[in-house]
Amino acid sequence: MAVALLSRSWGAEFTASLPQFQLIIYCLLMQSLLVKPTGTINCSEPTTDALLVALKENIFGKTDVRPVINLKTPTNISISFTLYGILDVDEKAQIFDSFIWVYLFWNIEGLSWDPVECGTDRISLPRKQLWRPDIVINEFMDENKAPDTYYLYVQHTGLVMDDLPIHVISSCNMDIYTFPFDIQNCSFTFNSYKLNAADVQLSFVEPVEDTLKNSLAAMRTKGEWELVAMFAEKPTILPEELNTSFDTLIYYIVLRRRPTMYVVNLLIPSCFLIAVDLFSFLLPPQNVDRSAFKMTLILGYTVFLLLMNDLLPVTGNTLPLINVFFSLCLALMVASLLETILIVNIQCGSSYYGLLPQWARVLFLNYLAKLVFLSKKCSDQNCDPEEHRTETKRCDPVVDAPQSEAVYKTSPTLQELRKISHELLSIRQQVNKHFKTDESADEWVHLGQVIDRLLFGLYVIFLSVSFITIFIIWLSWYNKNA
Template sequence: MKSSNIQPLALILIFFNLFHGCVAALNCSSPSPESLFKELEDQLFRKNLIPPVANFSEPLRITLSITVVGILGVDEKAQTLTTFLWQVLEWNIPGLSWDEQKCGTERVSVLREKLWVPDVHISEFMDENKSPQTPYVYLNNTGHVYDDKPIRVVSSCKLEIYNFPFDIQYCTLTFGSYLHFASEIQMLPGRTGEETLSGSKGVLETNGAWELSEIKVFPSELELDVGSYSELKFQLVLRRRPILYVVNLLVPSCFLVTVDLISFLLPPQSVDRASFKMTLILGYTVFLLIMNDLLPVTGGRTPLINVFFSISLALMVASLLETVFITNIQFSSSQYSAVPHWLSVLVLRYLAIVVCLSPKKSNRVTVCLNPSYKDPTANTNSVTISGNQDISKEPQPVKASTSPAAPPEPALEELKKLTRHLSAIRLQVDKHFQGSRTAEEWQMIGIVIDRLLFYLYIVFIIASFITITGIWIWNNTYAP
């Protein structure tokens, strides 16, 4: 009677274990590997096709933790991040246990193919995993499975390099099951972000131009029409080390721009100033071609440093053209026509005030002769020096004491010839002064433009220095 009641109960327990995939405690006949693996073969390895859960209504909780071993590279053009990780998966097999004394060990390594392993993958994966394969996992006597393997991850990452080389990148690695829903597999973090960052910095060996600043860990769910998937996101905060780019790109460029700025101290009428600026432009172009490999290649926004180089080159070209213009004015302004009124007002009245220049007043000597008066004894010359006005004094006639019937003297004839020559000289001098005034206006326009470009250079250098310094200070004081 008693045995008949026990038999149905045992059958119920056996069927319950078979249908729910539970594993019974292992009874080793001796503390030897052969005895333990025989029990594992009988109780566990034959059930590697189904998830190790006691009830299908409850999800299998998988704990995930990673360690960033190396940052292999960042491809701005392809928008990818290459890292080397250690991935650790942990889960429990319900009902599995053995006695450490009877079986001889607390944990044992078994082939990965002998167990049911979750299909955890990275959503941002862009290339195949080329890391070495690890065929074994650890199995503890409490049924705890410890799966540790290296992964070489080439993941997609939206890179923002507008502040290159002071940029900070935020790349996310999303771990989750490829097939199983959240009701079947639940992803849980094994460590916090601070613990992950501390462990990664302790073993981080390959990072190149990048520094691992912060790691954030947070679980999430992917909602789709067919159901929801449990995921675990790791956000890697990477900061570029800018020293290499500052020394090789920014400092030489600033030196060349400063030399071009100092070249404004050369006299503008000198031909050497134009040749000097042309040599600087050639050197700056060669510098950009040599350092082109260090500049990022992007398909999005243009980096700020590229804008800086373009504006620097544009200012150098503008200063060369302005030097050619001023040199041409200095040597050929006397052949130009009068300055247009609008240009004279714009440059000499407004721009001259902006650049702190005032047009010079014309202090010239005007020689006024009276060619119509024929008396050689008259005072025919009157010289007046003034700032802007010409004052002429009419000569007072002086009566000659000679008699009307006297023949003309040779001295009088010579004086008449001299008067005609002085009249011709006067006409030439007036024409020369008129041309000189036009030339002076053109030269003053050139001087104002030269000073304006000089101030623009100074403003550009100060603005660039403040911008670069501000971005650098903000980058260095970034608190992860």
């Protein structure tokens, strides 16, 4: 109507001087200035009710088609999330259980209103009344058990802001080789479930550093796992693949296990038990039943492993290094028991053996005995008895002098002493003969002591090298991924 009145008033002036087609052009220009663009909402009054009535007439119920003027135009959706809690990490099932809050932003083309005319610059609307993108997390493994939310915000520029909680039970490929000092890298892959890249384009709301900072500030769980880092990437899609591929955003979430519980409950007791087994070598095998003590220690360690079995992760792809640690401890205990059985057999059954072979006497009693600081000292029983016979002969009275013969014949006391001296000499010879007979058994006992000391040294060296190697692997992996 306004355009018609203006055309009549101005028509008289321009009809005489301008051609008719110029008059039509002026009329179209005036109409474009006076009429608002398509999609702009007019409110009868600056109230929420007036804005809601206008929105119902323009956008409510249009949930079947993307909110674009031209369907060839892709809808740009910006995505972000905040990690509120790490609920569980199940290594056996390879599942990462978490709670996140997802933020989605997109624009309704052609929708706008004047904040002054309508009384507000944004309004909350029921989620079911508007078109929403079908954004999913590819790693999802179970039903979302988070509480339902029913509203979203619409800005006066047509920008839609939707945020909703999601209880994410996602698959995660976990490597538990360095358990309990392991670091896991799980991912969240966001993409449209049905709309390809020609229809929906995804982008990041904020840098991933800000996402990590917000997640650390909002974290409500202080359990076994802690959030260490977060990375993100967007795979590139070639133009010819837009109709066959889905636009994707990938977030990588780096988690680190807090190992204190496992160190206290698993590693320290194992180290204590292996230390007790190590110091059991100080027990003399000929006086104490060392084998019974070691057998009791092995049974105790086996019961300990059975009780702590639930704390150990079990997967089919890799064997945790801590299982190697426990197997090594048990193997060393069994080896020490076998070594004790061997030593006791040598020392206690030496009386039934023959002479020690010459090569064994040279190798073990001469060389290895010095190496383990167990060289045998010469005792009175092992010394040459000829010296004692010589000394005994020197103790006899001098019989060369003719005057001494008369004394010996006439003195009964001296004769008695002579008789006692010969008897003592006979006893000494019998004792030396007895010790000479037991010399073979003594060599076997000494051989057992040398082997025991030698195997104890090898036990200490192997134990130290193995433990240091395992702990270096743990610490290097932990520091490298920290």
